[in-house]
Amino acid sequence: MKRVVSIALAGAMLALTAACGGTGGDSASNEVQVWLTTPDKSKLLSQEESVKQTSSEEAQDGDIVLDETTKYQQMDGFGASMTDSSAYLIASKLNEQQRETLMKELFDHEQGIGISYMRIPLGASDFARTLYSYDEMPEGQTDPQLANFSIDHDKEFLIPTLKQALAVNPDLKLMGSPWSAPGWMKTSESMIGGSLKAEAYEPYANYFTKLIKAFQAEGVPFDAVTPQNEPHYVPDNYPGMRMEPYEQAAWIKDNLGPAFEKGGIKTKIVVWDHNWDEPYYPMTVLNDPDANRYIDGSAFHGYAGEVGSQSQVHDAHPDKNIYFTEVSGGAWATDFGGNLQWDMHNLIIGATRNWAKVVLKWNLALDENYGPTIGGCQNCMGFVTINQQSGDVTFNSDYYSIGHASKFVRSGAYRIESGPSDETGIEQVAFQNPNGSLVLVAMNRAGEERELRVRHGSKSFSYKLPAGAAATFVLPASEKKD
Structure with a gap:
């Protein structure tokens, strides 16, 4: 059977295990897994290079702030x-x-x-x-x-x-x-x-x-x-x-x-x-x-x-x-x-x-x-x-x-607070999985590349999202959970 359009998932199982709450050390706890789809189909739910979280200073205007202490509906x-x-x-x-x-x-x-x-x-x-x-x-x-x-x-x-x-x-x-x-x-x-x-x-x-x-x-x-x-x-x-x-x-x-x-x-x-x-x-x-x-x-x-x-x-x-x-x-x-x-x-x-x-x-x-x-x-x-x-x-x-x-986003996850979604720029929504890992889904509706900045607790990361592209970011569970 010919696979006319296929999804590139080489190494996905190992990466996703680490992203969704694996027991890795400090390095793993600072890494955010990234999956990208671009409008020209050059990337189709493709795993990209992980980005590092760094110690966060105070929030800047336009930051996406993830706050799992504010929960909304539970997802099926x-x-x-x-x-x-x-x-x-x-x-x-x-x-x-x-x-x-x-x-x-x-x-x-x-x-x-x-x-x-x-x-x-x-x-x-x-x-x-x-x-x-x-x-x-x-x-x-x-x-x-x-x-x-x-x-x-x-x-x-x-x-x-x-x-x-x-x-x-x-x-x-x-x-x-x-x-x-x-x-x-x-x-x-x-x-x-x-x-x-x-x-x-x-x-x-x-x-x-x-x-x-x-x-x-x-x-x-x-x-x-x-x-x-x-x-x-x-x-x-x-x-x-x-x-x-x-x-x-x-x-x-x-x-x-x-x-x-x-x-x-x-x-x-x-x-x-x-x-x-x-x-x-x-x-x-x-x-x-x-x-x-x-x-x-x-x-x-x-x-x-x-x-x-x-x-x-x-x-x-x-x-x-x-x-x-x-x-x-x-x-x-x-x-x-x-x-x-x-x-x-x-x-x-x-x-x-x-x-x-x-x-x-x-x-x-x-x-x-x-x-x-x-x-x-x-x-x-x-x-x-x-x-x-x-x-x-x-x-x-x-x-x-x-x-x-x-x-x-696993069954039993909760949608969590992530601030406003910009309908002319970066739209986004966030979830917390039952194991504590966080998932941010974002879409760049602007006509040009935009940088999104994400804060979670004392850490932050940034990512340049191509025009018209969608991305999913998976943050490992915090060492200290509620």
């Missing part, structure tokens, strides 16, 4: 969606060795980018090979007792691929999101169009409990689910389902939440799962106290609106978590540097500075024809492109932009 992770199409390509178009190599490049922290969170469509999305749910019935028939329920479709490619990912990264967490209820539960009598019938509220809640338990029995647990993908968009050529905020609140408080309680299910319920431009929707659901008690947080997509809406919802309900769950790259945006800058500004830095504990893009893998797809987007791109004819794997811009965080 970064990643993408394992759609039916992605799983099919990975499981059936690569041989065992090729697949093992790719899975390490996706999910292993040392040999790859360490993806730590993924979203899974529950049944068919637009990126599937067929239109399917876990309980489809012949036209005119219903199954309120769910006697016909089965996840056999996903046992062919999706579940084995998820199990392989979990074997590579045991910390990997999964979120399930349905594009539609089974057709017989809906006003359209189809997975396409319509909304959930009132008489289907209880069967649909039981459907969720059955699928969560069925996946769990296969060794694939769900950390969270959303009631409905994009409830305010109902496509005409692939699965979708309209669900208003009062309907979502009613279903959660009267059916889904109680069904989870009765079934002993600890999987989190996350509402909305749609664009930034309608923050009133999750706030409306969360404002219902009977629904609120079952809800972990809200999820957002990036196709409309601004990332600051996440903070609007957080500020209204600061006890609830924020997730960013979807936006796609595609053939409409082929400039690598522009894509890198958008992802850094809006997702890695923007979404996390606006309280996201999870940051995900769309498809993990698609083929050379932007599929397989049963409708919807015809030119979306995944983290990787797998050529069905040749077996070539191409790594796209998403892989590197998300990798600047996923490879270094």
Whole structure:
């Protein structure tokens, strides 16, 4: 299999071990590991020469000051969606060795980018090979007792691929999101169009409990689910389902939440799962106290609106978590540097500075024809492109932009205070890993090289960041921790 774009990771395991809290001496404690991606692709998540920390004088204007005593949200992770199409390509178009190599490049922290969170469509999305749910019935028939329920479709490619990912990264967490209820539960009598019938509220809640338990029995647990993908968009050529905020609140408080309680299910319920431009929707659901008690947080997509809406919802309900769950790259945006800058500004830095504990893009893998797809987007791109004819794997811009965080920010890390982020110059965000190491992700949006200066405690370092470049800096754990 030809590696069309590859990531240079020679010696990475040793370097990363030292950077992330190894037990080296004074020299190691003064070294900051640096990983760089440039807009011309001459550096692609490339490990650069380490920089030395020196004794710090008083802060200068413009310094980035890392302060782990001020902590914000705890991170679950970064990643993408394992759609039916992605799983099919990975499981059936690569041989065992090729697949093992790719899975390490996706999910292993040392040999790859360490993806730590993924979203899974529950049944068919637009990126599937067929239109399917876990309980489809012949036209005119219903199954309120769910006697016909089965996840056999996903046992062919999706579940084995998820199990392989979990074997590579045991910390990997999964979120399930349905594009539609089974057709017989809906006003359209189809997975396409319509909304959930009132008489289907209880069967649909039981459907969720059955699928969560069925996946769990296969060794694939769900950390969270959303009631409905994009409830305010109902496509005409692939699965979708309209669900208003009062309907979502009613279903959660009267059916889904109680069904989870009765079934002993600890999987989190996350509402909305749609664009930034309608923050009133999750706030409306969360404002219902009977629904609120079952809800972990809200999820957002990036196709409309601004990332600051996440903070609007957080500020209204600061006890609830924020997730960013979807936006796609595609053939409409082929400039690598522009894509890198958008992802850094809006997702890695923007979404996390606006309280996201999870940051995900769309498809993990698609083929050379932007599929397989049963409708919807015809030119979306995944983290990787797998050529069905040749077996070539191409790594796209998403892989590197998300990798600047996923490879270094471990599950359980906290976002920490790092001062203001300059939207016309050096944008940045910082985290502290569970082992005490610090991670700073920075992006130079200026049109020229800029020097960033970083202070942490009594030490500081500086680095000249090329125009349009992204960098990740990993500082070893302090000798004295809280």
